[in-house]
Amino acid sequence: xxxxxxxxxxxxxxxxxxxxxxxxxxxxxxxxxxxxxxxxxxxxxxxxxxxxxxxxxxxxxxxxxxxxxxxxxxxxxxxxxxxxxxxxxxxxxxxxxxxxxxxxxxxxxxxxxxxxxxxxxxxxxxxxxxxxxxxxxxxxxxxxxxxxxxxxxxxxxxxxxxxxxxxxxxxxxxxxxxxxxxxxxxxxxxxxxxxxxxxxxxxxxxxxxxxxxxxxxxxxxxxxxxxxxxxxxxxxxxxxxxxxxxxxxxxxxxxxxxxxxxxxxxxxxxxxxxxxxxxxxxxxxxxxxxxxxxxxxxxxxxxxxxxxxxxxxxxxxxxxxxxxxxxxxxxxxxxxxxxxxxxxxxxxxxxxxxxxxxxxxxxxxxxxxxxxxxxxxxxxxxxxxxxxxxxxxxxxxxxxxxxxxxxxxxxxxxxxxxxxxxxxxxxxxxxxxxxxxxxxxxxxxxxxxxxxxxxxxxxxxxxxxxxxxxxxxxxxxxxxxxxxxxx
Numbered sequence: 001x002x003x004x005x006x007x008x009x010x011x012x013x014x015x016x017x018x019x020x021x022x023x024x025x026x027x028x029x030x031x032x033x034x035x036x037x038x039x040x041x042x043x044x045x046x047x048x049x050x051x052x053x054x055x056x057x058x059x060x061x062x063x064x065x066x067x068x069x070x071x072x073x074x075x076x077x078x079x080x081x082x083x084x085x086x087x088x089x090x091x092x093x094x095x096x097x098x099x100x101x102x103x104x105x106x107x108x109x110x111x112x113x114x115x116x117x118x119x120x121x122x123x124x125x126x127x128x129x130x131x132x133x134x135x136x137x138x139x140x141x142x143x144x145x146x147x148x149x150x151x152x153x154x155x156x157x158x159x160x161x162x163x164x165x166x167x168x169x170x171x172x173x174x175x176x177x178x179x180x181x182x183x184x185x186x187x188x189x190x191x192x193x194x195x196x197x198x199x200x201x202x203x204x205x206x207x208x209x210x211x212x213x214x215x216x217x218x219x220x221x222x223x224x225x226x227x228x229x230x231x232x233x234x235x236x237x238x239x240x241x242x243x244x245x246x247x248x249x250x251x252x253x254x255x256x257x258x259x260x261x262x263x264x265x266x267x268x269x270x271x272x273x274x275x276x277x278x279x280x281x282x283x284x285x286x287x288x289x290x291x292x293x294x295x296x297x298x299x300x301x302x303x304x305x306x307x308x309x310x311x312x313x314x315x316x317x318x319x320x321x322x323x324x325x326x327x328x329x330x331x332x333x334x335x336x337x338x339x340x341x342x343x344x345x346x347x348x349x350x351x352x353x354x355x356x357x358x359x360x361x362x363x364x365x366x367x368x369x370x371x372x373x374x375x376x377x378x379x380x381x382x383x384x385x386x387x388x389x390x391x392x393x394x395x396x397x398x399x400x401x402x403x404x405x406x407x408x409x410x411x412x413x414x415x416x417x418x419x420x421x422x423x424x425x426x427x428x429x430x431x432x433x434x435x436x437x438x439x440x441x442x443x444x445x446x447x448x449x450x451x452x453x454x455x456x457x458x459x460x461x462x463x464x465x466x467x468x469x470x471x472x473x474x475x476x477x478x479x480x481x482x483x484x485x486x487x
Contacts, residue, residue, distance in 0.1 A: 009075055009224055026056075030120065031120070042142050045123065046089050080155075087102065093126055107202045120168075132419075143161070144186060147396060151398075160187035164188055173220065173221060185452030186396035191452075192222055195219075196459070198460070200241045204220070216320065230469065253461060263296055265387075277394050311427060313370060318427070374433070388453055397422075434456050
């Protein structure tokens with residue numbers, strides 16, 4: 001395979017099964033690329049070579065004996081650093097946990113290994129996965145392989161950068177605010193946030209090792225170099241947590257359609273609440289037009305809930321989810337600051353601080369509002385099979401490590417906008433628990449930066465999203481290798 005570094009996981013697994021190469025050879029190949037190229041982008045931050053070599057040898061011996069270890073037999077891959085992996089460092093970028101070594105695998109990592117994957121390393125992220133970039137005091141900064149002056153997105157930024165640079169065969173990320181889809185968008189790879197509850201989040205380092213309770217809005221999912229890989233990984237990852245296996249089973253339905261012409265598509269490509277930069281909008285429109293020329297039935301229309309309404313509720317619940325890591329003194333400080341503000345203060349910072357210290361009664365009211373929205377979206381998906389929309393309002397942004405996210409700004413069409421605009425479009429699927437994928441559709445004119453199209457589908461109909469992603473991939477440029485990493 002001449003394009004080994006950038007082959008899809010599906011092709012690599014097939015080549016391993018046909019004995020065209022061995023797991024050991026492929027592992028050595030990736031490790032050599034990491035040693036030679038990773039310093040440029042700092043995407044892979046933890047290596048576990050010895051155990052990985054043992055797993056690769058076992059996979060090769062099984063192949064020689066005619067035994068299959070599973071659908072990922074012998075595939076070397078990496079996972080986001082926040083996932084527990086036995087014997088490997090797990091810090092979530094927090095200096096307080098700089099010496100933490102996992103004693104066991106996260107549920108998702110265990111499923112990958114049980115399917116035959118060879119987990120050889122981990123990729124970078126922001127501290128506590130709370131950032132649209134990938135930098136922290138433990139591991140440093142990850143850069144975008146398409147432009148080193150820019151971030152790779154976040155929080156699964158190291159995951160997307162490693163895939164784009166050809167340093168790994170497959171990746172496991174997590175998503176609370178587009179944290180799989182936005183780095184897939186900025187690095188030009190594929191990413192899937194599955195439906196709520198489909199993949200166990202147990203074993204993601206949250207505020208302390210060994211935490212068991214799931215966090216609202218969070219879901220693990222795959223990043224890859226093809227749409228086929230998303231389904232390959234989803235089939236491995238999907239399933240209930242151990243306590244629920246006594247009675248619960250998961251059987252995701254087949255896609256609603258197999259032919260592009262049979263899909264009913266809604267396209268919501270821009271909105272005044274979170275305007276999309278012309279460089280991105282041009283590619284989104286081109287992709288939708290290409291699908292129409294290929295026979296897709298597309299209606300340009302917004303979703304059933306105003307973007308502003310959805311975004312305000314999402315941010316409220318997101319702040320509640322992020323509050324679990326706040327120290328008592330930090331909560332007291334936020335409370336004291338809010339007490340000095342007029343009750344009607346509605347600026348961005350005030351709304352976010354209120355969300356961080358909201359009462360449980362307030363959270364319950366917001367959750368009820370979310371369930372009402374879910375019903376509205378369920379009705380929408382009776383008339384449409386997928387919604388296509390932006391992932392981010394911009395392509396990859398320059399590194400910005402200023403500490404106050406509420407004070408950060410971005411520039412969209414020459415106008416200054418809040419940094420938080422970057423989570424608005426992806427937040428729709430997190431808020432509602434819907435499956436959503438990012439599919440690379442080309443690169444911006446001038447800067448040549450990747451852009452992704454977001455595909456959102458009905459709850460638990462993840463295969464519909466993946467099937468439509470396959471069709472999109474046939475009519476747009478799709479994954480491309482960054483020039484500096486093709487050797």
